[in-house]
Amino acid sequence: MSFPWANEYKPSHPAMVWLDEKLPLPRFVYNAIGAGYPVPRNLNYMYNFGVLAGFCLVIQIVTGVVLAMHYAANTGVAFNSTEHIMRDVNWGWMLRYGHANGASAFFVVVYFHIFRGFFYGSYKAPREMIWLLGVAIFLLMMATAFMGYVLPWGQMSYWGAKVITGLFGAIPLVGEPIQTWLLGGFAPDQAALNRFFSLHFLLPFVILGVVILHIWALHIPGSTNPTGVEVKQESDTVPFHPYYTAKDGFGLGVFLIFYCALLFFAPNALGHPDNYIPANPMQTPAHIVPEWYFWPFYAILRAFTQNFLFFPAKLMGVLAMFSSILVWFLLPWLDKSPVRSGHFRPTFRKFFWLLVIDVAVLGYCGGSPAEEPYVIISQIAAFYYFAHFFIILPLVSMTEKPLPLPFSITEAVLGADEAATLAAPVAPAE
Amino acid sequence: MIRIFSMLVGAFFSLALLWSAGKGTVAYISEPPAKTVESEFHQHPKALSLSSDGAFGKFDRQQLQRGFQVYSEVCATCHAIKQVSYGDLRELGYNEAEVKAIAAKAQVPEYNPATGEVKQHPGALKDHFPPVVYGGAGSPPDLSLIAKARHGGAAYIYSLLTGYADQAGYKNEKGEELLKKFPDAKTPDGLFFNPYFANLNIAMPQPLVSDGQVSYKDGTKASVDQMAQDVSAFLVWTAEPKLEKRHQTGWPVIGFLIFATVLAYMAYRTVWAEKKGH
Numbered sequence: 001m002s003f004p005w006a007n008e009y010k011p012s013h014p015a016m017v018w019l020d021e022k023l024p025l026p027r028f029v030y031n032a033i034g035a036g037y038p039v040p041r042n043l044n045y046m047y048n049f050g051v052l053a054g055f056c057l058v059i060q061i062v063t064g065v066v067l068a069m070h071y072a073a074n075t076g077v078a079f080n081s082t083e084h085i086m087r088d089v090n091w092g093w094m095l096r097y098g099h100a101n102g103a104s105a106f107f108v109v110v111y112f113h114i115f116r117g118f119f120y121g122s123y124k125a126p127r128e129m130i131w132l133l134g135v136a137i138f139l140l141m142m143a144t145a146f147m148g149y150v151l152p153w154g155q156m157s158y159w160g161a162k163v164i165t166g167l168f169g170a171i172p173l174v175g176e177p178i179q180t181w182l183l184g185g186f187a188p189d190q191a192a193l194n195r196f197f198s199l200h201f202l203l204p205f206v207i208l209g210v211v212i213l214h215i216w217a218l219h220i221p222g223s224t225n226p227t228g229v230e231v232k233q234e235s236d237t238v239p240f241h242p243y244y245t246a247k248d249g250f251g252l253g254v255f256l257i258f259y260c261a262l263l264f265f266a267p268n269a270l271g272h273p274d275n276y277i278p279a280n281p282m283q284t285p286a287h288i289v290p291e292w293y294f295w296p297f298y299a300i301l302r303a304f305t306q307n308f309l310f311f312p313a314k315l316m317g318v319l320a321m322f323s324s325i326l327v328w329f330l331l332p333w334l335d336k337s338p339v340r341s342g343h344f345r346p347t348f349r350k351f352f353w354l355l356v357i358d359v360a361v362l363g364y365c366g367g368s369p370a371e372e373p374y375v376i377i378s379q380i381a382a383f384y385y386f387a388h389f390f391i392i393l394p395l396v397s398m399t400e401k402p403l404p405l406p407f408s409i410t411e412a413v414l415g416a417d418e419a420a421t422l423a424a425p426v427a428p429a430e
Numbered sequence: 431m432i433r434i435f436s437m438l439v440g441a442f443f444s445l446a447l448l449w450s451a452g453k454g455t456v457a458y459i460s461e462p463p464a465k466t467v468e469s470e471f472h473q474h475p476k477a478l479s480l481s482s483d484g485a486f487g488k489f490d491r492q493q494l495q496r497g498f499q500v501y502s503e504v505c506a507t508c509h510a511i512k513q514v515s516y517g518d519l520r521e522l523g524y525n526e527a528e529v530k531a532i533a534a535k536a537q538v539p540e541y542n543p544a545t546g547e548v549k550q551h552p553g554a555l556k557d558h559f560p561p562v563v564y565g566g567a568g569s570p571p572d573l574s575l576i577a578k579a580r581h582g583g584a585a586y587i588y589s590l591l592t593g594y595a596d597q598a599g600y601k602n603e604k605g606e607e608l609l610k611k612f613p614d615a616k617t618p619d620g621l622f623f624n625p626y627f628a629n630l631n632i633a634m635p636q637p638l639v640s641d642g643q644v645s646y647k648d649g650t651k652a653s654v655d656q657m658a659q660d661v662s663a664f665l666v667w668t669a670e671p672k673l674e675k676r677h678q679t680g681w682p683v684i685g686f687l688i689f690a691t692v693l694a695y696m697a698y699r700t701v702w703a704e705k706k707g708h
Contacts, residue, residue, distance in 0.1 A: 041705060083513050083575070086672070093672040094679070238705060246694070246701040253691030260687060264680025265485040268578060276579035276669070277571075286628065306453050308446035320443050333432045372458050379451035383444050390440020394433040 002219065005234040007035045032219065038237035039244055040225035042413050046120075047223065048251035049113040054211060055252060056106035061204050063099040064148075067092075071151065073197035075190050078153035079278040097267035103145050104270045105259045107293035110138060114328075119352055121228055121340030126221045128332040133214040135328045137207055142294070142325075144203040147196040149291055150188070154275035159288045161188040161196070167301070167321070170314040187281060227412045228340030229405055233419055236409035287369045295366030296359050300324050302370055303382040320382070327389045334389070337397035344403040347396050351388060358384045467615040471602050473625040475582035475589040480663050485681075488674055489667055491523035496646050497664025498522060500657045503644045504637050505573065510562040513574035514668050517555035521671060529555065536560060567620055568633025577662070577669040584662040589626040591658035594636040597623035 009030040011017045020027055030036040070089050072081040085092035114134070117123055123131035146164060150157045165188070169179040184191025222231060231237055238244075262269065270292055274285045290298050304317040311319075327334075342349045358381050365378035411417035481490040498519070501511070516533035520526065533553035538560045541548050553560075564570055571579075580586045597617050600608045602625075608615065617623045621631040641653045650656060666673070 080513070087513065087518075093676060097676075242701045243705070246698040250691065250694040250698045253687060253694045257684060257687045257691060260680065260683050264676055264683060267676070273579050273581055273583075276575040303447055304450055306446075306450040308449050311446070313450070316443075316446055320446075323439070323443065327436070330432065330436060334436055336433075372454070372463055376451055376454050376458065379447050379454065383447040383451065386440050386443040386447065390436045390443070394436060 002031065002036070002222070003038045003231065003234070003237065005237075006031070006038050007239055009034075009036055032215070033245070034241045035239040037219065037240040038231070038234070039223055039240050040231055040236060040409050041238045041243075042225050042227065042409050043223060043244070043247075044226055045251060046112065046116040046226075048248055048255075049109050049116060051248045052109045052251060052255050053106065053113055055255075056102060056109055057204065057207060057211065059102045060099060060106060061208070063095045063102060064201075064204065067095055067099055068197075068201060071197075073151065073194050075153060075193055075279070078151065078193060082152040094263070097263050099148075100271065101259065101262050101267060103148065104291070104293065105255075105262070106141065107145070109255070110141065111293075114138065115356065118355070119342040119349075120224050120226060121335070121337070121342070122224045123328075123331045124335070124340050125332065127218075127224065130214060130217045130221075131332060132329060133210055133217060135325070137210050137214060138328075139325065140203055140207045140210065144200060144207065145291065145293065147200040147203070149275075150193065150196045151200060152275060153193060153279045155277040155279055155283075155285050156272050156275040156288070156290075158188055158279035158281065159285055160290055161192060163288055164290075165192075167318045170312070170318045172315065188279075224340060225409060226341060226343060227406055227409055228344065229407075229409055229412070232408045233410065235417070235419075289367055292363070292367060295364070296362035297321050297324060297366070299362040299366030299378040300382045300385065302366070302375070303379045305375060305379075320386070324382075324385060324389075331389075331393075334394045335397045336394070337400060337402065339402040339405065344405055345396075345400055346403065347400045348393075351392055351396060354384070355388050358388070467608065467612040468629060470606065470611065471600075471608050471625055471630060472628065473589070473593065473602075475585035475626060476592075478585040478588045478659065478662060480584055480659075480666060482663065482666050482673055485677060487677055490663065492648055492650075493660050493663045494522045494667050495524070496648065496650060496657075497660035497662070497667075499646065500638075500644055500661040501573075501664055504657075505661065506562065508562060508564050508566070508570040508634075509573045511559045511574045511668050512561060512572055513558065514671075515556060515558045516553050518671060522667070533557065570634070573665055573668065575669045577665045579669075584666045586626065587665055588658050588662040590624060590632075591638050591661070592655060593624050593626040595623055595625060600625070 007030075009020070009024075009027040011020045011026065016026060019025070027036075067085060070081065070085045070092065072078060082096070085096050087093075089095070117131065117134070146160070150161045161183075165179050165182050168182060169175045171178060180186060182192075183189075184195060225231075272289060272291075289295070298321075301317045301321040304313045304320060307313050308316055337345060337348065339345055342352055361381045362378060362385065365374045365381065368374040406412040407420035408417045411420055481488055481493070501509075516529055516536075519529045519532060524532070533555060536553035536557075536559070537550040538553045538557045539548050540551055562570070577583045577587060582589070597608060600623070602608070615630070617631045621633055622635055623630060624632045638654045638657050641651070643654075644652050644657060646652050670676075
């Protein structure tokens with residue numbers, strides 16, 4: 001792939017020459033994240049989050065594999081084996097808190113990454129496939145996180161599993177058999193815990209596979225950039241290494257400071273106290289809430305309180321919750337504005353920030369009890385969410401008049417581009 | 431085509447939401463949700479300051495030992511701490527002999543899978559605190575993790591232990607009298623009024639009733655407030671015995687990361703020095 005001016009890998013040491021002939025792995029790395037990968041020179045800090053997300057996946061796999069060595073997926077002992085990890089396993093408390101808060105950190109980073117994509121139009125041609133794979137990764141992450149939360153077999157684990165699998169029960173006719181099939185019984189029990197553990201171990205590696213595809217697809221057109229103008233020439237780019245390895249190294253340091261502060265000084269701040277109570281099928285918690293990263297979607301689920309036309313409220317809630325993420329798959333075809341970056345789209349930009357606030361409000365309502373005024377607020381916020389993606393975005397992209405774009409990244413960065421002056425006479429008049 | 435379809439789907443969901451919101455608003459205005467006795471009289475935990483609080487927090491071992499004494503002499507009648515082993519008590523500052531003596535006083539059940547018999551044996555360091563056989567009303571929870579299993583943590587435990595009140599004439603901070611406002615909310619027989627408990631009526635009778643209920647070995651005056659603080663501190667330790675180690679590990683980690691991040695920033699500036707636009 002890549003641009004014609006990309007540096008070429010030239011091994012000098014005979015051993016590396018030998019290896020390059022047999023298995024060009026160093027060449028592959030060089031072209032993927034080394035000096036052989038030209039990247040737009042104007043990427044801002046919002047573009048750090050992809051690397052950080054990859055790092056979070058590694059944290060989760062490393063801590064998770066070790067935790068699995070000490071954990072027992074049996075309803076009788078799962079809770080105690082988690083406490084055994086916290087108390088008796090060497091550095092077990094650090095592994096477990098690192099894993100639980102690692103999930104939160106992963107979602108924080110991925111939400112930044114996704115909203116970066118929304119703002120800079122990263123989903124637009126020719127990068128549709130990167131975007132589609134990214135949404136698939138997000139869905140897999142949600143499934144993995146949900147099943148991981150069930151494993152300690154605390155009260156929220158149990159009742160969370162019951163509520164979420166219960167969503168499938170809302171499907172007409174086949175819903176209840178599907179729910180029973182998913183759980184391996186009529187309620188979460190040994191069968192459910194065992195299969196959730198198995199899948200929770202499997203899915204991160206599936207995510208890893210899709211991440212590789214995501215990065216592969218990225219390397220064909222290369223990254224977007226804050227101007228949204230495609231790379232035209234060598235002066236628009238810098239080699240990934242050392243420029244972005246250095247920048248990502250700094251970003252990683254900042255991320256790790258926040259992550260470790262959470263892990264060491266407030267490891268339970270994002271968790272729910274009820275999950276320190278062993279699962280009890282006979283006692284429903286006062287408020288069943290998922291982990292914070294599901295709150296916006298949980299709010300959408302609960303916002304449908306009235307039957308509508310022929311649709312029962314519960315089914316509407318389930319359909320809406322899934323649609324609220326699945327609609328991201330359609331973004332490349334809903335937003336047809338030829339301009340990528342929100343910087344040059346004055347109307348879009350206002351709606352974008354409205355969406356950010358809207359999702360925050362949904363999150364707040366999703367974490368609150370299902371009482372007034374939270375229900376009405378979440379209904380209004382969910383209304384905007386659907387209007388934004390399904391209606392406003394397509395309409396804005398058809399009617400908006402974008403601001404003039406810079407000729408090139410070089411011009412945007414340096415204020416002038418020789419190539420632009422040369423190109424000017426040839427440019428067709430409007 | 432896809433956009434027309436999407437707008438129809440979006441309109442469907444949006445209208446359903448407006449319908450729900452509209453009906454909800456009408457219901458909310460015509461029949462505002464009734465105030466409940468819990469929403470009006472439930473109290474948030476009082477402030478409690480423990481030496482283990484904050485990112486520099488450390489356990490006060492004297493206090494933990496006092497708290498363990500309160501637990502053993504008062505709470506242990508009904509509540510177990512099954513996640514804690516006798517050997518763990520060494521972390522409270524007891525020496526090996528003292529811990530062995532504490533353990534030996536307990537009878538720990540041991541199940542023999544070959545015969546199906548349960549035999550009692552005197553506790554050893556590796557044994558966990560045994561389950562408590564309780565025959566009364568209510569279901570006393572295991573206390574090992576209680577400081578992490580309740581909103582408010584230690585402050586909640588402290589508030590609950592010192593929060594028992596006489597329901598007759600009880601007023602909230604707005605000066606409203608509970609039984610005048612909610613005459614039906616009288617605490618049922620067998621339960622006890624405590625505004626810090628979620629539904630205000632708790633099955634546990636007031637456990638710490640009078641000053642001097644335990645005689646502290648270190649000479650501290652055993653007021654009810656002191657005992658409640660001490661046992662709360664002890665339960666923070668049972669819930670999170672690695673708290674101190676966590677804090678002690680955290681600071682060098684953060685210190686190193688700040689150092690490494692400063693270096694990384696300088697490396698970044700150096701690498702980019704020749705390039706504009708970062």
